[in-house]
Amino acid sequence: MSAPRSMAGGLAGLLRRTRALIRKETRQLLRDFSSIAIGIVMPVTLLVLFGYGINLDVRNVPVALLMEESSAPARGVAAAFELSPYFSTRSVRTMNEAEKMLMSAEVRAIVRIPADFARSIDLGTAEVQVIINGADANTARISLGYAQGAVAVWAAKEAGRNGAAAGGVTVEPRLWFNEANDSSYFLVPGLIVLVMTLIGALLTALVMAREWERGTFEALFVTPVRPAEILLGKTVPYFALGLIGLALCVVGSKLLFGVPLRGSLVILTIVSMLYLLVALGLGLVISSATRSQFVASQVTVLLTFLPAMMLSGFMYDPRSMPWIVQMITYIFPARYFVTLLQTLFLSGNNWSVILPNAAVLAGMATALLTLSVRLTRKRIA
16 A cells, blocks of 8 residues: 555645646746736737738649640640649649649649530630639739739630630639638738747747756756656746737637638647647757757747748748758648648648648657756756
8 A cells, every 4th residue: 555655645746846836937927027928919919910911922833723625725725824834733633633632732723624615715605713722812812813814825825816716715713711812811820820939939948048047947956846847837837828829819810800710719729739839848948958048049039930930831832932941841840830720710620631730740749848858857967
């Protein structure tokens, strides 16, 4: 009976020490106005600035090209897309295959040339259907303009060659996932990744590095508190602060911009918690390795905040980047989180996207938190 009692006593002691550290760190957090500003004021500020003030441009739009007939006019329209510098076409055989590619974000648009295209030209009623992923409204608008331009160039050539009949071809546009064609639908969900990065990585790295600089960690090391308990007690308040920032972004996106949340709020919360754990792990690893606020801030901005803004797909489509840069983007966890956010807000519970990206974040969180504990233990030794 002594062993179970010893284990119970050890667990009770662990919980008691961890609760004391959490209370102490929470009081310190509430007294620190800069931390509160980053956790509460910054999300609202970023939401307003990015939601109202940013428009983007794209290149090399990936398109699924569906030809339901192989007539000369149909091949001419297809060639107009294939030879365009604005599109990267992928030929498909069925509409079902094209729709699956659009749902999984493999392509941004579908160009469908119907089976009666050649006959409709003679009647003056020919149409080329363009179905566009409207999650990114700016990309959708530009893609639609490119598509209209490609068809117009082909129609002009045909009109000059065979008469004016081909000039009657029109484009029938449809937007998926963003019927309002509003760029804030695409940008606002991505703001959550910046908020989580600021709170989880940058703020945590600065606070922990400050503890190393002031020597307060050494005071804890002479107590019975273990390294894992120290890290847990110091990060739980910032984890809660990150969830507050998440709630502000979700509520603000709905009230200020009317952005829909088509996926599950529970799933959104879970994947956001996973990314927040990744960000916390990064902050802990950086602060433990540098032990300097200045160095920690520079390294954290370089490794977390800038990639979250530039390489995650939040502002710029990685498909428009050189292939070597596209490969680099997969190193950063923000790439997976942005994909999850845009899918859950605008597309819904698309499990083929949610599960693999969430699994990557879970693996990163486990590895980084484990590494942070080991680095802290080595510092103690």
